[in-house]
Amino acid sequence: MARIVFDLDGTLIDSAPDIHGIANALLAEEGIDPITLAQARDFIGNGAAVFVKKMRLACGIPDSEQDRLHEAFVGRYDDAVNLTVPYPHVEAALKALKAEGHILGICTNKPIRPTHAVLKHLKLDGYFDTFWGGDSLPTHKPDPAPLFAAFEALGDGPMLYVGDSDVDAGTAVNAKVPFLLFTEGYRKQPVAEMPHDVAFSDFADLPGIVAQMLVDAA
Ligand SMILES: O=C(O)COP(=O)(O)O
Numbered sequence: 512m513a514r515i516v517f518d519l520d521g522t523l524i525d526s527a528p529d530i531h532g533i534a535n536a537l538l539a540e541e542g543i544d545p546i547t548l549a550q551a552r553d554f555i556g557n558g559a560a561v562f563v564k565k566m567r568l569a570c571g572i573p574d575s576e577q578d579r580l581h582e583a584f585v586g587r588y589d590d591a592v593n594l595t596v597p598y599p600h601v602e603a604a605l606k607a608l609k610a611e612g613h614i615l616g617i618c619t620n621k622p623i624r625p626t627h628a629v630l631k632h633l634k635l636d637g638y639f640d641t642f643w644g645g646d647s648l649p650t651h652k653p654d655p656a657p658l659f660a661a662f663e664a665l666g667d668g669p670m671l672y673v674g675d676s677d678v679d680a681g682t683a684v685n686a687k688v689p690f691l692l693f694t695e696g697y698r699k700q701p702v703a704e705m706p707h708d709v710a711f712s713d714f715a716d717l718p719g720i721v722a723q724m725l726v727d728a729a
């Protein structure tokens with residue numbers, strides 16, 4: 512039985528359309544032209560404050576607006592659920608992993624309130640025993656502290672971390688835990704350039720990959 516911790520945006524769920532939506536609603540309120548979906552996807556990964564910073568830079572909005580826009584962005588974030596979908600076969604994979612006796616957790620840089628909101632909306636919250644957001648601790652990924660906190664909350668057993676981005680790969684390196692890279696999320700580098708133990712493109716393969724990794728590690 513393993514402890515398996517998952518990243519959220521770009522790993523379990525394709526949330527970029529909703530994050531794009533709240534970003535553009537905010538920009539419209541400011542009288543500023545919208546960003547593209549590709550830009551929004553590119554800005555995701557280091558949490559809400561960095562998203563807002565990258566959005567500001569792209570739109571020519573000065574640093575002095577950071578705190579106000581960050582607050583406004585986070586204020587809209589709980590509603591960012593309607594355009595978000597899990598990647599194919601995610602729920603079946605979570606169900607299969609639970610049936611094998613594994614215990615599952617979430618470690619995301621998304622703030623914790625919208626993390627709960629979107630998982631509840633998608634009826635995926637019940638699969639997880641612990642949730643750590645980008646604002647749950649003073650530091651966030653790639654600092655390993657929230658990942659360690661997630662594993663600690665799950666008790667004992669081998670540790671596996673599943674994520675999609677360079678931030679996740681860096682977190683796994685910093686934490687020295689095996690990393691499973693989902694290749695279809697929001698990564699910016701070629702797979703070969705990202706440190707990982709196993710790469711996969713379909714969640715239908717994940718239960719088998721986990722079983723094999725545990726056999727290999729035994
Ligand atoms: O919200 C973000 O910027 C990233 O979220 P993630 O850590 O779930 O990929």
Ligand SMILES: [Mg+2]
Nearest residue numbers: 518520521675
């Ligand atoms: Mg991610």
